[in-house]
Amino acid sequence: MLDARNHQGKFGADYVRVLASSAGLVWSEDDVDLDGVDLCIKMPGRTPRGFSPRIDVQVKTVSKVAPRSGVLDFRGLDERQFTKLAGDGFLVPRYLFVVHVPPRPDLYADLSTSGLLLRHIGYYVSLRDRDPIDAPDSKRRTKVEVPLSNVLTAASLRDLVADNAFAPVPT
Structure with a gap:
């Protein structure tokens, strides 16, 4: 277990x-x-915007959230983890996905005759507009504001991948 x-x-x-x-x-x-x-995560094959567009993601979870002014103040990244996501120096775009989960594992999923329910909800944010930390320390945490409007759904995930088919290559 x-x-x-x-x-x-x-x-x-x-x-x-x-x-x-x-x-x-x-x-x-x-x-x-x-x-x-x-x-x-990638879209296989040819697309109107390129061949097999993809994104790279770091997945984190929280069991307690305290929304504030339309954002989730996420403090689950240490400075080293943050620096591996921050800035625009990546060939493949990177995202932080934060999944809000129930406090007990027996509540993660439920099955009924109408289908399988996964609880609760996921959010996404790009940190490409944030500067990497020069001397990151794994003992220090970095706050990331995750917009509550950035709900992770099948459609939004597909859009994240498709929209990055020809992301600018860093210079």
């Missing part, structure tokens, strides 16, 4: 995988997490 922290994190990543499947996208993951990327 997974410990509580790993169980919550796995559910968050599985939540994103289900949305990717629902959106007709494919996902993969590196065999070792060296770059702060949990999942690569």
Whole structure:
């Protein structure tokens, strides 16, 4: 049986995988997490905007949220994790996905005759407009404001991938 922290994190990543499947996208993951990327999500094949556009994502979870003025103040990234997502120096666009999960694993999912329900909801944010930290410390946390309007759905996930088909290459 997974410990509580790993169980919550796995559910968050599985939540994103289900949305990717629902959106007709494919996902993969590196065999070792060296770059702060949990999942690569791509649209297979040719698209009007390019061949197999993709995004890289870091998935984090929270069981308690306190929305403030339309944002979720997320403090679950240390400075090293933040720096692996911040700035515009990436060939493949990167996003932070924050999945709000129930406080107990027995509430993560529910099955009824009308279907499977996954709880609660995911959000996304790009940190390309934030500066990486020069000397990041894994012991210090960095606050990230995640807009509550950036709800992660099958459609919004598909749009994130498709809209990045020809993202500008950093110079």
